[in-house]
Amino acid sequence: MSEIKMEVKNLDFYYDDFQALKNINIPLESNKVTALIGPSGCGKSTFLRTLNRMNDLIEGSRVEGEVLFDNENIYKENVDVVELRKRVGMVFQQPNPFPKSIFDNVAYGPRIHGLKDKDKLEEIVIESLKGAALYEEVKDRLDDSALGLSGGQQQRLCIARALAVKPEVLLMDEPASALDPVATAKIEDLIDELKNNYTIVIVTHSMQQAARVSDNTGFFLMGDLVEFDQTDKIFENPSDQRTEDYITGRFG
Numbered sequence: 001m002s003e004i005k006m007e008v009k010n011l012d013f014y015y016d017d018f019q020a021l022k023n024i025n026i027p028l029e030s031n032k033v034t035a036l037i038g039p040s041g042c043g044k045s046t047f048l049r050t051l052n053r054m055n056d057l058i059e060g061s062r063v064e065g066e067v068l069f070d071n072e073n074i075y076k077e078n079v080d081v082v083e084l085r086k087r088v089g090m091v092f093q094q095p096n097p098f099p100k101s102i103f104d105n106v107a108y109g110p111r112i113h114g115l116k117d118k119d120k121l122e123e124i125v126i127e128s129l130k131g132a133a134l135y136e137e138v139k140d141r142l143d144d145s146a147l148g149l150s151g152g153q154q155q156r157l158c159i160a161r162a163l164a165v166k167p168e169v170l171l172m173d174e175p176a177s178a179l180d181p182v183a184t185a186k187i188e189d190l191i192d193e194l195k196n197n198y199t200i201v202i203v204t205h206s207m208q209q210a211a212r213v214s215d216n217t218g219f220f221l222m223g224d225l226v227e228f229d230q231t232d233k234i235f236e237n238p239s240d241q242r243t244e245d246y247i248t249g250r251f252g
């Protein structure tokens, strides 16, 4: 195993009295893609949101256990959550660009974090759009509205927006599920590129997608992590019967 970027230890998560995650232990390797699979409602998105404390915003929710990020528990007291979310960026299922220009969408994060220098902003916008494999398609219309882009372009714009604040980890919650096969293939190629520079965690309903893009896979079922292993092992020779039943389509 290569270096561990984040390590989840004995993590329990509750929505009021309902326990949505039960004693989860997962190492997230640096510069690797980790896929989270499992039937609807098993806790994949909840788990993803525990990695940058997005669940903090949900009233009545509670976390026990640890999420170590570069060996520091992100749930310990006095953690700067804004800084954490800068380092652990997120991309959602539905592309959600702001009703602003392409440029302003990508410049949004750096501006919020206080960057005013125009040349520096432009440099970051261009670099982020290139990083999201979108620059060539939009370079002549950076001042046009982001809402005029196709769904796939909008999703890559959202990835560029996430990259602009220079995160170390990227969380992706079904990033291609609203896209057609061509746009999906582009996102998958992009994920493959991005892992050179980022640690990626992706929730996906598509087992083919998990098999194509990820290095490691975790299979969740009703709040339990049933199995976590190298993706090849999970798909070719899983250890748990329930994993086998799920990947062969027997349920879910």
Ligand SMILES: Nc1ncnc2c1ncn2[C@@H]1O[C@H](COP(=O)(O)OP(=O)(O)OP(=O)(O)O)[C@@H](O)[C@H]1O
Binding pocket: 015, 018, 020, 038, 039, 040, 041, 042, 043, 044, 045, 046, 047, 058
């Ligand atoms: N805000 C919330 N309040 C209460 N319960 C919630 C909340 N969000 C999710 N849950 C419950 O927690 C469990 C896990 O949900 P979660 O969305 O994490 O599953 P999932 O595996 O991502 O599902 P899907 O694949 O359908 O998105 C489900 O039983 C769900 O009903």
